[in-house]
Amino acid sequence: MLKQPRFVIAVRDLARSADFYRDVLGFSIEWKEVPGWRLFRRDACTIMAGECPDTPAARELGEHSYMAYVEVDDVTGLHKDLAARGVQMVKALRTEPWGMREFGIATIDGHRMMFGEDVSGPD
Numbered sequence: 445m446l447k448q449p450r451f452v453i454a455v456r457d458l459a460r461s462a463d464f465y466r467d468v469l470g471f472s473i474e475w476k477e478v479p480g481w482r483l484f485r486r487d488a489c490t491i492m493a494g495e496c497p498d499t500p501a502a503r504e505l506g507e508h509s510y511m512a513y514v515e516v517d518d519v520t521g522l523h524k525d526l527a528a529r530g531v532q533m534v535k536a537l538r539t540e541p542w543g544m545r546e547f548g549i550a551t552i553d554g555h556r557m558m559f560g561e562d563v564s565g566p567d
Contacts, residue, residue: 450490451512453502455553458482458495464552465491468529489514503554511555519561523547539563 455461462482465471471484471491484491491512502509516522523537526549534556535548543564549557 448488448490450492452492452494453511453553453555454496454499455493456495456497456499456501458493461493461551461553465493468531469526469551501554502556503550505554509550509554509556511557513558513560516559516561519545519547519559522559 458480462473462484465484466473469484469486471486471489474483474485475481475492480495482493484493489512502511520537527533532550533547534550535546535558537545537547539545543562544560545563546558546560549559551557
């Protein structure tokens with residue numbers, strides 16, 4: 445049985461990334477006592493970030509910089525909140541033919557995250 449997923453990302457500057465996830469995206473920060481790692485948590489979404497200062501930045505990876513698709517309850521409200529905080533949008537909020545209303549952002553490290561809400565209706 446698959447359980448709650450966790451995303452694992454590499455970041456160049458862990459303190460800078462932690463500030464962004466906390467102050468801009470609204471995550472709490474855990475694992476402060478673990479050298480080289482931080483855990484970012486918001487609701488059921490968990491991201492484990494490892495500091496890798498010598499690796500290519502995610503923004504240099506093009507299409508390979510996608511790291512997560514997070515399903516949410518109020519995608520319009522989340523989009524409004526993140527846009528007001530100045531988060532870089534990489535995909536405008538729109539309803540897709542597959543029944544998801546979604547948008548995409550880029551983190552401070554260039555990781556791309558998608559957020560979507562199922563608007564297809566009952567089966």
